[in-house]
Amino acid sequence: xKCSRCKEPAQIALPSHHAGFCExxxxxxxRRQLERGIxxxxxxxxxxxxxxxxxxxxxxxxxxxELKAMEYDLTGLHVDLGIPGSSEKARAVVEAFCQAxxxxxxxxxxxxxxIPIPEVKRRIHRPICSxxxxxxxxxxxxxxxDRGFTVLATGHNLDDEVxxxxxxxxxxxxxxxxxxxPLLPAEGGFARKVKPLxxxxxxxxxxxxxxxxxxxxxxxxxxxxxxxxxxxxKLLADLEEASPGQKLSFYQxxxxxxxxxxxxxxxxxxPELTPxxxxxxxxxxxLCGVCRVRDALGQEPAA
Ligand code: SF4
Ligand code: ZN
Numbered sequence: 496x497k498c499s500r501c502k503e504p505a506q507i508a509l510p511s512h513h514a515g516f517c518e519x520x521x522x523x524x525x526r527r528q529l530e531r532g533i534x535x536x537x538x539x540x541x542x543x544x545x546x547x548x549x550x551x552x553x554x555x556x557x558x559x560x561e562l563k564a565m566e567y568d569l570t571g572l573h574v575d576l577g578i579p580g581s582s583e584k585a586r587a588v589v590e591a592f593c594q595a596x597x598x599x600x601x602x603x604x605x606x607x608x609x610i611p612i613p614e615v616k617r618r619i620h621r622p623i624c625s626x627x628x629x630x631x632x633x634x635x636x637x638x639x640x641d642r643g644f645t646v647l648a649t650g651h652n653l654d655d656e657v658x659x660x661x662x663x664x665x666x667x668x669x670x671x672x673x674x675x676x677p678l679l680p681a682e683g684g685f686a687r688k689v690k691p692l693x694x695x696x697x698x699x700x701x702x703x704x705x706x707x708x709x710x711x712x713x714x715x716x717x718x719x720x721x722x723x724x725x726x727x728x729k730l731l732a733d734l735e736e737a738s739p740g741q742k743l744s745f746y747q748x749x750x751x752x753x754x755x756x757x758x759x760x761x762x763x764x765x766p767e768l769t770p771x772x773x774x775x776x777x778x779x780x781x782l783c784g785v786c787r788v789r790d791a792l793g794q795e796p797a798a
Contacts, residue, residue: 500524510739518706519584525703528694529561536750538541538679538689539646546644546686548635549593549600551712555650556592558692560701560709562648563596570644574634575604577611585712591596592709603634603642604681610789616718619791623718626788633776633785647686654697656690657742658727660749663750673761681708683768684777694743781797 496506498517505515509524516524532538547562549555549571562569564701567587573589576582576686586602593600605611612629616623657676663671677693679685704711719725733741770776771783782790 497707507778509699509761511729511735512740513529521702522706525557525559525695525699525783526565528699529558531730532677532694533691534753535690538678538691538692539567539648539687543645544570544643544644545646545648546570546572546635546639547648548572548574548631548650549589550574550650551588551592552650552715553704553709553711554652554655554692554697554700556588556709556711557703557707558650559592559598560596560707561703562691563598568580569598570634571598572638573600573602574631575606575646576631577604577606578613581714581717584714585699588710588712597681600739601638603638609787610785610792612718615788619788624724626784627718629784630788633783636686636688636777640684645681645687646689650692650700651690652692652695652700653742653746654728654731655724656693656762657731657746658724660746661727661731662723669757670761670766672754673757676750684770684775693746733773 496508497503498505499514500520501517502519502522503517505790506518507521508515511676513525514524539714545567547555547559547569548736549559551573559569561570565566571589573586575586578723588596590600590602592598612623612630615626615630619626635647638644647651656677660672662787677690679688681687703709731742758765766779768779771778771786772781773786774783776783778784780787
């Protein structure tokens with residue numbers, strides 16, 4: 496197979512784009528997909544200060560490297576979940592990466608916040624990934640707001656977004672469907688949230704890390720086994736194999752046609768948000784989800 500751009504031997508095949516690339520042309524392709532995703536959804540520009548959540552996995556590290564190379568004003572945020580045997584490695588990867596790439600880094604350790612994920616798993620009888628996701632989003636938003644960043648970015652890729660869209664559609668969850676997309680504007684105590692990798696697949700970020708020599712934290716979270724998003728990703732991978740390009744077109748069609756309808760209906764019927772009585776985070780109940788978890792663990796809110 497020859498590279499679709501320069502006709503040298505290709506090193507990677509991308510059936511979903513009906514293309515194959517040599518290494519330099521793939522990196523060029525990756526940059527263009529990222530730029531297109533940022534521009535098309537008007538995610539941010541060079542006047543913004545970006546707080547990027549960096550887990551240590553391939554997606555957030557690939558995104559950090561590219562945004563830095565594109566000269567955006569970038570700061571990393573790592574939430575150390577406190578999971579023995581996993582979190583210390585992820586944190587070390589992020590710290591080494593940010594130091595090597597001259598990216599300022601803020602670390603929030605959930606152990607110090609009184610809400611380590613293993614403790615939550617032991618004592619709160621709810622699906623751990625849903626609580627963990629809530630806690631991470633809480634700190635992402637809190638840090639972005641408290642420190643005056645104009646944009647909060649995450650490394651969610653096309654596969655993450657499509658798996659989430661699929662799960663939300665299976666439940667016809669209007670509130671979540673109205674809220675899903677690469678851009679959520681700042682409002683009511685929430686920072687502007689963006690997902691610049693929304694056009695780029697997991698396979699493509701893995702290839703990017705391989706070609707650029709990024710050493711990422713590869714081990715899956717020990718709590719991810721059996722999670723519904725893992726099952727959905729497998730189903731969607733089969734669909735993509737049978738019909739290359741299906742994931743991107745499913746997601747793009749949703750953004751163009753599905754989401755506006757759900758957003759209009761939720762704006763009319765969605766719950767009203769007020770500040771949490773304990774920490775001030777926007778919530779539809781008296782206490783936000785994180786304060787309720789913290790109360791259940793018998794912890795005081797962090798100062
Ligand atoms: Fe949290 Fe692990 Fe679940 Fe991811 S897989 S949401 S890190 S508990
Ligand atoms: Zn709260």
